[in-house]
Amino acid sequence: MTQPRNAVGVGHARVEGRLKVTGQAGYAADHNIDGMLHAVIVDATVGRGRITGIDATRAQAQPGVVAVISHLNATRLTYRENPNSNHPPGERLQALQDDRVRFFGQPVAVAVAATLQQAQHAASLVTVAYAAEQPALGLGEGTPNAAESYARGDTTGALAAADVRMTMAYAPARTHHNPMEPHATVAQWDGDRVTVWDKTQWINATQAELASVFDIPRAQVRVVNPYVGGAFGSALRPWPHVIIAALAARMTRRPVKLVLTRRQLYFGTGYRPAYDYRITLGADRRGRLTAMEHTIRAETSSYEDFREAVTAAGESLYSMPNVRIDYRSVALDVNTPIWKRGPGPATAAFAIEVALDELAHRVGVDPVELRLRNEPEKDEGSGLPFSTRRLRECLTTGAREIGWQRRARPGTRRDGDWLIGIGMAAGNYHTVSAPAQARVRLNADGTAFVETASSDMGPGTYTSMTQVAADALGLTLDTVQMRLGDSLYPPTPPHGGSMTMASIGTAVLNGSDTVRRQAIDLAVKDRNSPLYGTAPDKIVVRAGRLTVRDQPGRADTYERLLARNNRDHLEAVGSYTPNDAGQRFSMSAYAATFAEVAVDASLGLIRIRKLVGVYDAGRIVNPRLAESQAIGGMVGGIGAALLEHTVTDVRDGRIVNANLADYLVPVNADVPDLKAVYLNGEDPHMVSLGVKGLGEVVHVGVAPAIANAVFNATGRRVRSLPITVEALQ
Numbered sequence: 018m019t020q021p022r023n024a025v026g027v028g029h030a031r032v033e034g035r036l037k038v039t040g041q042a043g044y045a046a047d048h049n050i051d052g053m054l055h056a057v058i059v060d061a062t063v064g065r066g067r068i069t070g071i072d073a074t075r076a077q078a079q080p081g082v083v084a085v086i087s088h089l090n091a092t093r094l095t096y097r098e099n100p101n102s103n104h105p106p107g108e109r110l111q112a113l114q115d116d117r118v119r120f121f122g123q124p125v126a127v128a129v130a131a132t133l134q135q136a137q138h139a140a141s142l143v144t145v146a147y148a149a150e151q152p153a154l155g156l157g158e159g160t161p162n163a164a165e166s167y168a169r170g171d172t173t174g175a176l177a178a179a180d181v182r183m184t185m186a187y188a189p190a191r192t193h194h195n196p197m198e199p200h201a202t203v204a205q206w207d208g209d210r211v212t213v214w215d216k217t218q219w220i221n222a223t224q225a226e227l228a229s230v231f232d233i234p235r236a237q238v239r240v241v242n243p244y245v246g247g248a249f250g251s252a253l254r255p256w257p258h259v260i261i262a263a264l265a266a267r268m269t270r271r272p273v274k275l276v277l278t279r280r281q282l283y284f285g286t287g288y289r290p291a292y293d294y295r296i297t298l299g300a301d302r303r304g305r306l307t308a309m310e311h312t313i314r315a316e317t318s319s320y321e322d323f324r325e326a327v328t329a330a331g332e333s334l335y336s337m338p339n340v341r342i343d344y345r346s347v348a349l350d351v352n353t354p355i356w357k358r359g360p361g362p363a364t365a366a367f368a369i370e371v372a373l374d375e376l377a378h379r380v381g382v383d384p385v386e387l388r389l390r391n392e393p394e395k396d397e398g399s400g401l402p403f404s405t406r407r408l409r410e411c412l413t414t415g416a417r418e419i420g421w422q423r424r425a426r427p428g429t430r431r432d433g434d435w436l437i438g439i440g441m442a443a444g445n446y447h448t449v450s451a452p453a454q455a456r457v458r459l460n461a462d463g464t465a466f467v468e469t470a471s472s473d474m475g476p477g478t479y480t481s482m483t484q485v486a487a488d489a490l491g492l493t494l495d496t497v498q499m500r501l502g503d504s505l506y507p508p509t510p511p512h513g514g515s516m517t518m519a520s521i522g523t524a525v526l527n528g529s530d531t532v533r534r535q536a537i538d539l540a541v542k543d544r545n546s547p548l549y550g551t552a553p554d555k556i557v558v559r560a561g562r563l564t565v566r567d568q569p570g571r572a573d574t575y576e577r578l579l580a581r582n583n584r585d586h587l588e589a590v591g592s593y594t595p596n597d598a599g600q601r602f603s604m605s606a607y608a609a610t611f612a613e614v615a616v617d618a619s620l621g622l623i624r625i626r627k628l629v630g631v632y633d634a635g636r637i638v639n640p641r642l643a644e645s646q647a648i649g650g651m652v653g654g655i656g657a658a659l660l661e662h663t664v665t666d667v668r669d670g671r672i673v674n675a676n677l678a679d680y681l682v683p684v685n686a687d688v689p690d691l692k693a694v695y696l697n698g699e700d701p702h703m704v705s706l707g708v709k710g711l712g713e714v715v716h717v718g719v720a721p722a723i724a725n726a727v728f729n730a731t732g733r734r735v736r737s738l739p740i741t742v743e744a745l746q
């Protein structure tokens with residue numbers, strides 16, 4: 018018999034919520050160790066060049082100062098090649114190992130002292146001399162990248178023959194993640210073993226990177242990170258400060274804490290890169306696409322070639338016979354970018370979805386209808402059938418929810434001083450999963466715990482995993498404890514890319530199923546069990562009680578069963594390995610976002626009045642957490658559309674708004690009525706849980722929906738992000 022599903026699908030509150038709101042959840046920087054030192058990074062004040070001298074004499078003479086470490090005195094590190102640490106192709110930034118400055122803000126020294134204040138003071142006294150060069154910063158022509166480029170059909174011919182042909186350039190800005198919790202590392206060595214308490218979305222990658230850099234076996238690196246205060250992708254790889262903290266601890270033979278300042282987060286961690294995105298599209302007079310050509314120029318660093326999935330949407334979101342995508346990497350004197358929420362598709366959707374809005378306007382077809390007319394029957398990029406694709410339903414549901422029929426011609430609807438507009442955009446995010454393991458243990462007292470290395474960066478993984486385990490074990494939620502964030506637990510993929518529930522969730526499910534079956538097996542073979550001799554598949558477990566269908570009198574409990582059999586626990590390690598569905602089907606989560614905006618006719622001020630997101634994300638494990646994810650994704654989209662922009666000084670690469678006063682993010686007053694609708698329904702090809710992932714897709718399409726609504730309100734087309742007051746002047 019299948020186990021009843023009591024917890025999965027229910028909107029339980031976060032199991033760790035109380036710990037978080039009462040300050041009992043310890044984040045990386047909250048960890049303290051007796052005798053621990055504090056480290057403060059000195060960062061480069063030029064954008065490119067060489068260090069010609071470092072004077073640490075005054076710094077070193079200050080009270081409490083233990084060391085000032087730079088390339089002049091740092092231990093040489095091995096930086097073995099390492100495929101498991103999640104760095105893009107390239108040489109990595111080997112901090113404090115040579116005299117080169119590769120970007121403004123690069124760590125060039127670290128002051129280590131007994132207190133934070135002493136370390137800050139010492140860092141301020143270190144003087145560094147440079148032979149500065151002019152950094153390369155503009156998005157120039159770049160280098161063609163054949164592996165990322167793509168072509169089908171005869172795009173040149175089709176564009177020449179198209180009834181309608183349009184060329185547009187789009188420029189989404191470089192943006193930073195700005196999580197509330199700063200990146201921080203506490204490092205402690207014990208001989209050749211190191212433990213780090215580190216803000217990370219990928220415990221096992223940080224473990225692998227430290228092993229590679231310090232040339233020790235992975236088993237000698239422990240990474241601990243039970244709570245993360247938001248990350249959005251910024252903690253998917255270990256940044257140089259993680260190595261610097263471990264290096265400082267090794268050299269001083271003391272535990273070391275290193276917390277990046279808010280300003281240092283802009284230089285010391287990655288960001289969503291800037292793109293220059295050129296689109297030429299060809300269509301017939303009814304808005305049916307015939308060809309699309311993209312030229313994408315993507316910002317990356319001089320030492321690593323960062324790439325993200327910006328081409329997939331062009332290949333397969335809409336039906337058309339001819340596509341050509343020319344991808345170019347532009348290596349600049351900047352820190353390496355990294356994935357940020359909805360990585361790839363979010364950027365691509367801004368270009369493609371605004372382009373489709375422009376086409377709809379040009380041919381006089383309703384934008385929702387235009388998308389329906391270009392809906393593909395299969396994935397035309399890979400040739401594969403869709404596992405499930407309910408984008409049509411997302412579009413029609415969203416149109417109904419926003420009141421799409423009220424939409425007027427651009428610039429014609431007013432409410433006092435305000436011009437009112439409605440716009441929409443579609444989007445997808447590819448469903449991915451990766452191998453994962455989880456240990457499940459049922460205790461003699463009838464409680465259970467589950468251990469798996471994954472972080473929970475905030476979406477509610479503690480809670481959703483507890484729900485999965487509770488159902489499979491036949492326990493109530495409060496008797497199952499989820500343990501996360503420790504490399505001593507079984508390994509997991511990154512907590513990102515919307516792959517957690519499919520990957521780790523399935524490992525938790527499999528491990529829990531195994532333990533329940535072990536218990537049932539024990540019961541049916543136990544002469545003293547009321548269930549003795551029963552066929553195992555007739556037994557279900559609820560709230561720790563094993564019962565036989567239609568025979569309510571015959572029951573055993575985990576507690577009695579384990580006691581009678583002298584077992585203090587039952588245990589199994591569940592594992593997940595992706596099946597071949599990803600080779601047989603095109604799998605994605607889909608979104609349609611609708612926005613209503615008001616634009617002050619004389620000032621250009623934009624206010625969002627309403628946002629509606631409709632999602633085809635497979636089974637929803639916890640509707641309350643899913644709602645929270647969607648709202649977060651929409652708020653992030655408001656930021657991308659109207660506010661967020663990392664501004665670089667073209668003279669030296671300095672980020673001029675590296676603080677939360679000048680780098681604008683949405684606040685409550687910027688956020689209107691938000692509505693998230695999930696088309697609940699499992700993807701039958703998506704392993705046991707039927708989930709397609711939802712953390713990323715909820716952000717994809719928000720910015721273009723708002724941009725298209727601004728056009729509908731004003732008749733003004735803005736092709737760069739963010740859309741500022743100035744852009745509407």
Ligand code: MOS
Pocket residue numbers: 218248249250251253356357358359360512513514515
């Ligand atoms: Mo997500 S960009 O993988 O944190």
